[in-house]
Amino acid sequence: VLGFAVESRFYIEAARSHTAMVRKGALRFELFEVEGAAPLPEERRHPPRDLQTHGNKHVAFRVDDLEAFLAEMAEKGADVAFVVREAFGKGCFIRDCAGNLIEFVEEPAP
Numbered sequence: 001v002l003g004f005a006v007e008s009r010f011y012i013e014a015a016r017s018h019t020a021m022v023r024k025g026a027l028r029f030e031l032f033e034v035e036g037a038a039p040l041p042e043e044r045r046h047p048p049r050d051l052q053t054h055g056n057k058h059v060a061f062r063v064d065d066l067e068a069f070l071a072e073m074a075e076k077g078a079d080v081a082f083v084v085r086e087a088f089g090k091g092c093f094i095r096d097c098a099g100n101l102i103e104f105v106e107e108p109a110p
Contacts, residue, residue, distance in 0.1 A: 001076045001094075002102075004029070040099040047082045047093050047101060058093070060103035066090040069104055 004022040012019055016035040021028065043049045050057060063069040066085075070092060073080055079095040091105040 001073065001078045045081070045095060045099045045101070047103075050101060058101040058103050060091075060105055063104045063106050066092065066104070066106035069106075 002024070004024045007021040007023050007028070009018070009020045011017070012032075015032070018033040018035075020031045022031060023029075043053060070080065070083065073092075073094060080092060081095050081101060082093040084091050087108075089105060089108045091103060093101045093103050095101060
């Protein structure tokens with residue numbers, strides 16, 4: 001949905017993890033699918049509730065035009081969890097296939 005290309009896939013025996021390296025331009029992520037992993041708790045799937053739980057939250061990316069980005073995500077069938085349109089800025093959260101939140105922010109004009 002976000003346009004990343006898979007660089008490689010491999011299995012990490014010690015972690016029982018199907019793993020992939022994905023890249024988009026200079027940005028690179030390592031993704032893990034660990035056998036028998038517990039699902040994401042429901043409170044971590046909704047941005048306002050997630051903020052009330054300690055720990056790592058999410059990664060955020062800047063977009064030039066939030067409305068165009070939302071239209072593209074709708075076209076691709078992304079799970080849009082939350083949209084914010086405030087005087088201080090606009091942004092949204094989408095959920096990945098495991099329910100993890102990913103934030104996209106349009107910075108306000110100077």
